[in-house]
Amino acid sequence: MKSFKQYHGITRSEFGRVKIDAQKEGIRFPEGDVGVVEYSGIVISFEYSDRTMTLSASIEKKPLWIPESLIWQFLDSARLSSVASPAKP
Numbered sequence: 001m002k003s004f005k006q007y008h009g010i011t012r013s014e015f016g017r018v019k020i021d022a023q024k025e026g027i028r029f030p031e032g033d034v035g036v037v038e039y040s041g042i043v044i045s046f047e048y049s050d051r052t053m054t055l056s057a058s059i060e061k062k063p064l065w066i067p068e069s070l071i072w073q074f075l076d077s078a079r080l081s082s083v084a085s086p087a088k089p
Contacts, residue, residue, distance in 0.1 A: 003059040003068045005075070010055045018055070036060070042071060045055050 010018075019029040029038045033048040043061040046055070059071055 005057050007055040
């Protein structure tokens, strides 16, 4: 089963900062509001809604030795924790 999180209250500029922070770590985001990010065997799909100010992320694939909690910790620290709280699914 995929691991999924939604972050509410994310503005367009905050979403842009998340992308910039990820790029500083060597992670390339595709253009646009929907896409897939791949890095070191981890595949995460994302979708940003400007209308609802929601960023949805789903861990699609990861190496067995990397815990999901570590991936979410990285995403949470990529400015998300300072701008909004993750919603409970």
